[in-house]
Amino acid sequence: MIAGGTGFDNGLSGTYSSKCAGCAGNLTYDTSIGALVCHQCGKVYDSQSMEETGSFGLAFREKEYAEGEPVDTEDLDKVEYVCDSCGAQIITDKRTTATFCSFCGSPTLISRRLTRQFKPDMIIPFKIDKERAMDLYDEFVSSAKSVPKDFRSAKVRERLSGIYMPVWLVGADCITDVTASGKRKDGDMVYSHDLSRVISYSLADVPFTGSGKMSQRLLEAVEPFDLTEAVEFNTSLLQGFYAYKYDNLPERMIDKIEERFNIYGEEFGKNGFDGLYEVRSDNYITALRRVNVRYCMVPVWFMCYEYEGLYYHFVINGQTGEVCGRLPEKDSFFARIVKKAGKFTPALVSAGVAVLLMFPAWLFLRELYPEDPELFWMYLLITLSVIFGASFIIVYKFAYISYVRRQLAKESEKNPHELDRRPPVEQYLVYDGKIEMENRDRFGAAMKVTGDMNNRNYHFF
Ligand SMILES: [Zn+2]
Ligand SMILES: [Zn+2]
Structure with a gap:
């Protein structure tokens, strides 16, 4: 090569x-x-x-201002805030003040003049206002079961901040090499093929986060953004909003970009099989040509809240209202016991029940055998064992097993606001571009299937 x-x-x-x-x-x-x-x-x-x-580089690279170097006139209408506690750097227009860090919640923000030019290629203005964003947050919280009280408070929803996030929109001509083996059944014949295809297509404006303050997963979860509404950047759009400065350049994240393009290449290649074959050992390699990157600010309502030592993020697409986030779940009383006592929970709960019922049993048996302490103690022990055994079976069968099943179901069931979702490859496919597939599939062998299901014979031709 x-x-x-x-x-x-x-x-x-x-x-x-x-x-x-x-x-x-x-x-x-x-x-x-x-x-x-x-x-x-x-x-x-x-x-x-x-x-x-x-x-993978930017056509225009923002220049860092050296200390004492005068700031360009077009940057004089902006101000930069730095969070003393997490280091977040945000930019806004001079009339907007920042009172707390939208990332970590710290109130210690230091304002200063810009330390780097601020010149995105384009910006998508906010369409969702704060009222609507807070409504969406409330809907999100009420859709989740048993969220800790903190998250329902006005104090937390008030913290939603309108932030323009820097994203790199990456486009490229892709060539995906597909090799696989495919089987096709037709009546009692099985045909096997060596599948080999070269698919050429173009993807445009696939977003990648330029700020470490927003993870790629969160961004992908609230995609897509409608770029037809993007406009040329001007500072007035920042009024009342904040813009995060990028801290990672696209040429430093080539691996991440390739990873997503490879996933899309595989998705595109898989679509090409059209369900005709039973596909095995498939392999996809995607090469990129004519890579290009644009720098765009996208609007998101963002909230970060620290709870029991962990940060929980909540994001709304400020253009479409798409919501994503993860909230902690408040444990029920039983869940807390199960977590602490593990598999012994049914036995412990049953022992508790047995101890509770011992007092009425003791009173009852004392009435029955006032003169015979030995019989009294014997029967009390038998009664206790019966109560313990019965409640163990009930707790184990109806509470513990169903609890464990519910937990397992919860884990496998997809949360509507699950983080791991990204738009399908079609979202970024250039439809008016060239989409070609060179098919080099080769017929391998045909086999005749005889005998019943358990006793199949394959005859090679
Ligand atoms: Zn170079
Ligand atoms: Zn901070």
Whole structure:
């Protein structure tokens, strides 16, 4: 694949002797996308012709202001806040003040002039106002069962902040190589095929979070954003809202970008089988060409709340109202016992019941055998064992087992606000672009199936 390359023949990454034409950084062969990549500026080169075939880098790189260096006139209308406790850096317009850190809740914010230019390529304005955001939060909280009281309080919902998050919109021409083996049944014949396809398509504007303050999972969970509503950035849009500064450049997150494009390549490749085959040992490799990145601010209502030492995040897409988050669940009394006492719970609960019922049993038996202490104690012991045994069976069968089943069901059932969901590949597919599939499927063998289900004979042709 690579002419004269040393160290690449085994498919491993290595440093190429050539330098990046853009920044003179070292080029690395990236097996995942099948091209040479400069990890310094993000440029992508064809490994044979050495032609530049795209870039993970930004077309315009914001300049850092040195100390004492005058801030550009277009940045004079903005102010930067830094959180003393978590280091979050937010930007807003001069008329908007920040009173607490929307990420960690700390009230110690230090304001200063901008330390870096602020020039996103575009911005999607908020469509969901705070009232609506708080309603959506209330709906979310009431849809969850037994949330700790804190989360229902006005104090917490008031903390929802309107934040423009920096995202990198990545597009590329993708070539997905699919190899698999497929079986197709037709009557009593089974046909096996070697499936091999090369699919070419383009994905556009796949979002990646540029701020460590918002995880990629949360972003994917509230996607998609409608880019037709994106406008050119102007500071007036920041009024009443905050913008997080990016702290990670797209050329530093090539691995993450490739990972998502690979998942999409697999999804796209799987769709191509159309359910015709029973597919086995499938393998997908997605190469990227003409990579391009745009810098966009997207609107989200964001809340972070610390509860019992853990941070809980809640996000609303400020354009579509899509909600995502995770809330702690308040444990019921029984759940607390089960957690503490584990599998011994039925026995412990039954022992408790038996002890409680011992007093009436003791009174009753004392009436029956006032003169015979030995019989009295014997019967009391038998009564206790019967009570314990019976309540053990009841607690075990009806409470404990059903509790464990409910817990298992809860874990397997998908929460509507589950974090692990991302839009399907179709969301980012360029439909008016070229979508091609080169089919190199090869017929392997045909087999005749005879005999009954338990005694099948395959006859090769
Ligand atoms: Zn470079
Ligand atoms: Zn903070």
